[in-house]
Amino acid sequence: MVSSTLLRFIYPPPESVFLTAMSMVSIVSLVIAGLMEISGSSMMHYSKIFNTSKKNVKSKMIEFSGRNGMLLAYFPAFVAAVAALALMQNQGLRFTLLTSAVAVHFFKRLFEVLFIHKYSGSMPLDTVIIISGSYFLFAVSVIYSQHLAAEFKEPIIDLKHAGTATFLVGITGNFYHHYLLSKLRKEGEKQYKIPQGGLFHLVICPHYLFEITGFIGISCISQTVYALSFTFGSSAYLTGRSYATRKWYLSKFKDFPKDIKALIPFVF
Structure with a gap:
């Protein structure tokens, strides 16, 4: 049960099996992923850390360029947020602020992928699917949770x-x-710097x-x-x-x- 003190700050949890499961999955999976990063056994096969520590491992998995992989990872979540803004109107200021924040968050990521970040590695298909699915579920879940919260008192x-x-x-x-x-790094440079x-x-x-x-x-x-x-x-x-x-x-x-x-x- 959520304590009365905590309910001064948050809405009561809705009677949704989906959101209850997603809340638990978010905590457990991300904490485990963080511990795996610390132990050096990350499942996310991208970034300089992975590419350096696993450089001798050859993958048979389909791979995307780093830029294309990250575009595919962020795009579904961005579409979900924009669709919610367009289709779920008159939901109140809080809902609009929340959905707009999610849309801006993923728009910024897409903008950075296209115009800011420089990529020297690749991303295997399984990593793209995991990241894309995770962010899409986050966008859908947080927006749906806000929608259900409307039935409760602020x-x-x-x-x-x-x-x-x-x-x-x-x-x-x-x-x-x-x-x-x-x-x-300037154009053509590949070495890492502090x-x-x-x-x-x-x-x-x-x-x-x-x-x-x-x-x-x-x-x-x-x-x-x-x-x-x-x-x-x-x-x-x-x-x-x-x-x-x-x-x-x-x-x-x-x-x-x-x-x-x-x-x-x-x-x-």
């Missing part, structure tokens, strides 16, 4: 405006640090820190159990991934500053 403590501001801070900071990463600028002098993954901030903003806009569950799970996964990223930089660069943390300045 939480006593309204966080949607604070959540909108938090989301904007998160998505802006994430985009800025992705832009800095994209400028590390990131500079922004918060990179404090943590090696400020883009993950701001991504978590963005998801916290979405949770505050939504104030539903599912959104909170996904944010918790995503935070656990990105924490594990940031730990693995810092470990990779320490192994590849002898001059990597030891005082640069993984995710949280001065702490972790």
Whole structure:
């Protein structure tokens, strides 16, 4: 049962087997994925960490270029959010803010794939399917959860405006640090470098820190159990991934500053 104190901040969980299952799946699967990142056994076969540690492994799976793989990963979730905005009107300000935030989140990702990120590797089909399916289910679930929440009374403590501001801070900071990463290598260069600028002098993954901030903003806009569950799970996964990223930089660069943390300045 959700305590009365918690119900001051979130809607009661709807009687939906689908959303109950998705909330549990989000927490369990993402926490496990984060632990696997820490142990160095990630199932997500992409990024410099995987490509370096698994470079001698030949895959028989169909592969996409990094750019095409990520486009396929993000596009279904973006379409789901835009469709909800177009087809589910008059659902109230909170629903509009939540659905708009999800649409903007995935639009930004698609924009970065097309115009910001530089890719040197490939993505196997199974990784594309897992990422695409996960994000699509997130978009559908968080929007559906918000739709069902309309039958309940609003939480006593309204966080949607604070959540909108938090989301904007998160998505802006994430985009800025992705832009800095994209400028590390000039055209034709393939060697990796230690990131500079922004918060990179404090943590090696400020883009993950701001991504978590963005998801916290979405949770505050939504104030539903599912959104909170996904944010918790995503935070656990990105924490594990940031730990693995810092470990990779320490192994590849002898001059990597030891005082640069993984995710949280001065702490972790």
